[in-house]
Amino acid sequence: MRNNIVHIGAGELTYEIRAIVEIAEKLQKLGIKTNMENIGDPVAKGEKIPLWMKEIVADLAMKDCSYGYCATKGLLETRQFLAEMTNRRGKAQITPDDIIFFNGLGDAIQKVYGLLRREARVIGPSPTYSTHSSGEAAHAGQKPVCYRLDPDNNWYPDLDDLRLSVKYNPAISGILIINPDNPTGAVYPERILKEIVAIAREYDLFLICDEIYQNLVFNGQATKPISDLIGDVPAISMKGISKELPWPGARCGWIEVYNADKDPVFKRYIQSIVDSKMVEVCSTTLPQKAIPRIMSHPEYPVYLEERKSRYERCSNIAYRILKEVPGVMVNRTNGAFYMSVAFKEDTLTHDQTLPIDNREVRALVEGLVSQPGVSLDKRFVYYLLASTGICVVPLSSFFTPQRGFRITLLEPDEAEFTRIFETIAANITAYLNS
Numbered sequence: 001m002r003n004n005i006v007h008i009g010a011g012e013l014t015y016e017i018r019a020i021v022e023i024a025e026k027l028q029k030l031g032i033k034t035n036m037e038n039i040g041d042p043v044a045k046g047e048k049i050p051l052w053m054k055e056i057v058a059d060l061a062m063k064d065c066s067y068g069y070c071a072t073k074g075l076l077e078t079r080q081f082l083a084e085m086t087n088r089r090g091k092a093q094i095t096p097d098d099i100i101f102f103n104g105l106g107d108a109i110q111k112v113y114g115l116l117r118r119e120a121r122v123i124g125p126s127p128t129y130s131t132h133s134s135g136e137a138a139h140a141g142q143k144p145v146c147y148r149l150d151p152d153n154n155w156y157p158d159l160d161d162l163r164l165s166v167k168y169n170p171a172i173s174g175i176l177i178i179n180p181d182n183p184t185g186a187v188y189p190e191r192i193l194k195e196i197v198a199i200a201r202e203y204d205l206f207l208i209c210d211e212i213y214q215n216l217v218f219n220g221q222a223t224k225p226i227s228d229l230i231g232d233v234p235a236i237s238m239k240g241i242s243k244e245l246p247w248p249g250a251r252c253g254w255i256e257v258y259n260a261d262k263d264p265v266f267k268r269y270i271q272s273i274v275d276s277k278m279v280e281v282c283s284t285t286l287p288q289k290a291i292p293r294i295m296s297h298p299e300y301p302v303y304l305e306e307r308k309s310r311y312e313r314c315s316n317i318a319y320r321i322l323k324e325v326p327g328v329m330v331n332r333t334n335g336a337f338y339m340s341v342a343f344k345e346d347t348l349t350h351d352q353t354l355p356i357d358n359r360e361v362r363a364l365v366e367g368l369v370s371q372p373g374v375s376l377d378k379r380f381v382y383y384l385l386a387s388t389g390i391c392v393v394p395l396s397s398f399f400t401p402q403r404g405f406r407i408t409l410l411e412p413d414e415a416e417f418t419r420i421f422e423t424i425a426a427n428i429t430a431y432l433n434s
Contacts, residue, residue, distance in 0.1 A: 023368065023382065024391045030361050034389045035420055037407045040182070040337060042246040042307075045410035050303055053245065056293045060286055070285045072278045074101030074254060081292040082239075086256060092227035098257045100274060101283040105212055105240040105253035106131050112208065112236060112255070113139040115272045116173070121145045122208060123165055124176035125157060127183055127340065127398035127406075132176055132210065144399050145172060151329045151342045151402065155184035159195050166203050174206045175199065179223060180213040180335025183398050183406040185315070187221045187335035193229050200233050206266055207235040212243055212253070213336040215304060218312035221334040227258055234259045234266040241287060243336070244304070245294060250287035311337050314409040314417055321421045327432045333409060340395055342404035348376035352434045354387035354427055361386050377403035380431055388423050 024034050036044070043049070060066045073079065079096035087093050102108035113122065113135040122136050126146035133144040147162035149155045157177075166172050177196060179188045200207050209226035217223060226237055240253030260267045277283075294300060315333040322330040322339075327347040333339045356362040365386040369379045378394040384405075385391050395404035407424070411417040 020381070020385075020391060020393060024385060026364060027361060027386060027389075030358060030364070032358070032361060032386065032389050034385070034391055035411070035416075036391045037411070037420065038391045038393045040243065040408055040410070041248050042243070042337070042410055043248060045408070046412045047246065047307070047410070049245075049247075050299065052297060052299050053294055053303075056297070057286070057290050060289050060293075066286045066289055068285060070101075070282050070288060072282050073097070073274065074099065074283060075285065075288045078288045078291050079254075081295075082254070082256070085295075086225075086227055089225070089228055092230060092258045094227075094256060094258065098260065099254055100257070100277060101252070101254045101288060102277070103253075103283050104242065104251035105210070105238055107251070107283075108238055108253050108255055109135045109210075111273055111276055112238075115269065115276055119171055120173040121169070121171045122174040122176050123147055123162070123169075123172050125149050125178060125181070127395055127400035127402065128176070129178055129182045129210070130398055132178070133399040136176075145169065146399065149181070149184060149186070149400075151331065151340075154331050155181065155186035155340065156188065156192055157196065159192070159199075162196065163199055166199055166205070172203075172205065174208055176208045176210070177226065178210040179226075180217060182210075182213065182336055183338050183393075183395070184331070184340040185333030185336050185338045185409075186331065187217050187223050189222075190224050190229070193224060193226065197226075197229050197231070197233055201231070205233075206263075207233060208238065209235060210238045212238060212240045214239070215244055216308060216311065216337065217335040218308045219315060219332060219334045223335070227256065230258055232259055232262050234263050236270075241291065247287060247290075250284070250290075252284060252287035252291075310412070311409055313414065314411070315339070317414070317418055318407075318409060318421050321418070321425050322428075325425045325428050328404070328428060337409040338406055339409060340398075340404060340406050342395065342402050343377065343380075347432055348380065348403055350376070350379070352380070352383075352431050354383040354431055354434070356383075356386050358386075375403065377405060381405055383431065384424070384427055388427055390420055390424060392424075 079099040083094050083096050109131050123145045124132050137144045147165055148158040150158050235258045237256040242248035257270050260270050318339050319332040327344050329342040365382050368382050375396040377396050381394045392405040392407045
């Protein structure tokens with residue numbers, strides 16, 4: 001073309017969680033039965049939406065007002081409902097004007113990073129949910145800036161690494177927290193969150209806290225919403241209904257903004273997000289209308305507890321099976337519905353394989369793993385998929401030097417869930433010993 005029209009950060013936009021589906025589909029055409037354990041979609045994995053919830057949505061779908069535009073920031077009554085939920089805890093106080101709806105949290109993430117000044121960096125965890133790392137890197141046109149999560153310490157943030165990174169990189173303007181965490185399933189105790197808030201306050205930074213799994217915590221763990229701990233630090237909390245209701249197809253998420261009035265630069269930045277949303281007009285009306293009716297329904301807390309109990313059982317089954325496998329580091333998942341399994345250093349090589357009976361499948365996989373730049377954990381993931389049909393995501397896809405894989409805990413059939421993890425355990429051992 002006459003001019004280079006490609007954005008400087010275009011090369012940073014990757015999403016291996018869905019990219020690996022293309023490989024799985026090719027294997028399915030070659031006769032491989034697959035278990036898709038890569039994407040955090042409870043509905044796709046067979047979770048049943050209760051009738052009372054469907055009736056609420058069906059009733060709203062019969063009302064003409066559900067088909068029109070809503071206010072740019074979102075429906076006022078829904079923003080009032082959500083603001084009151086936050087304010088009832090008695091900590092940070094917000095108004096409906098401090099809440100902005102988006103078409104899914106992915107949309108919110110792209111705007112929050114995309115409207116930052118290019119030189120301003122947000123340091124995020126490593127490993128991290130790739131929508132965050134890709135969005136931040138694409139905005140800056142550089143690799144993400146990260147602090148380490150420690151697999152030897154429950155995947156908690158390495159606070160010394162975070163502090164030193166912030167201290168010696170003056171471009172860092174914000175800190176990203178994902179709590180409960182994706183991809184690790186870690187739930188951060190209050191003391192860690194307070195320390196991160198203290199670092200933000202000391203260096204005059206703002207916080208982004210992805211809290212979409214805030215109400216999916218189990219195994220006796222507890223955590224605090226960031227709004228209860230920030231004091232006067234400017235912050236954004238990201239929330240949504242795709243995981244909690246769950247209604248991922250609604251594409252409905254929102255941000256809550258805290259302390260915008262405490263810093264004029266932060267206030268102007270938030271206004272730019274609102275202005276961008278105004279150009280877009282608004283987000284989808286129907287799911288916003290459903291939120292207060294669903295979340296205030298008497299069956300909702302019962303339903304949520306049932307789901308958390310199932311994830312807890314699956315978390316403990318997975319941990320019991322994998323913790324005995326030589327060569328990997330495993331932490332019990334305490335929130336969200338993911339588990340990250342890390343290979344110990346120097347256990348992976350370029351020579352390891354798994355048996356693949358189908359000649360065409362073997363040729364496909366050998367072609368994939370022979371490509372330049374294929375990480376050692378992606379190599380394992382491809383062989384696992386071809387040999388067993390189990391589709392997971394390489395941990396290196398979550399922007400980390402740590403090698404391993406992320407798997408969901410969403411299979412609703414407990415016997416099948418157990419079989420999947422026993423199969424993975426056996427194949428890790430076979431692969432490392434091959």
